[in-house]
Amino acid sequence: MFDTECDEISFHVSRIDLFVDVLGWDIGVEDRTQFVCRAGSVRTYEEENRFTGFEFGRRSTKTVCARIYDKTADVARTGADWWFDVWQRDGTTGPVVRVELEWNR
Numbered sequence: 001m002f003d004t005e006c007d008e009i010s011f012h013v014s015r016i017d018l019f020v021d022v023l024g025w026d027i028g029v030e031d032r033t034q035f036v037c038r039a040g041s042v043r044t045y046e047e048e049n050r051f052t053g054f055e056f057g058r059r060s061t062k063t064v065c066a067r068i069y070d071k072t073a074d075v076a077r078t079g080a081d082w083w084f085d086v087w088q089r090d091g092t093t094g095p096v097v098r099v100e101l102e103w104n105r
Contacts, residue, residue, distance in 0.1 A: 012105075019100040021071060023092050027053070037066070047073060064103050071098035 029044055029051045039057040046052060053069025072095045075083050087096060 014105045016103045017100060019098050021087070021092070022097045022099065023094055025097040026095075027051075027068060027070070027097050035068075039066075045069065047077065059102065059104075064101065066102075067098070067100045069098055069100075071096045074098075 032042070032044065032054065035054070035056070037056045041056075041058050043055040044051065044053070045055070050073070051070075052073045053067060055065065055067045055069075057063055057065040059065045071083070075081055083096075087093075
């Protein structure tokens with residue numbers, strides 16, 4: 001479509017996110033010792049005295065960041081309840097844990 005107007009077109013992305021949603025993984029703060037990483041920063045998250053996830057690394061440019069968190073709790077907090085429709089199409093019911101990797105440019 002742009003060939004007639006432009007000589008050369010190139011596209012670049014600033015970030016890539018990959019994730020998988022896991023059903024039936026009851027993750028807790030005690031699981032922290034089960035992960036090996038080189039990240040200088042590891043955070044745990046709680047909401048209303050309930051563990052909700054880990055973050056390995058920092059979300060900044062030129063880094064890789066990993067998150068493992070209770071996506072069901074995240075949906076309740078953010079109001080993105082359309083995820084329930086997506087999961088039900090796959091037959092998923094119950095709590096969902098998301099494993100997410102983020103690569104920045």
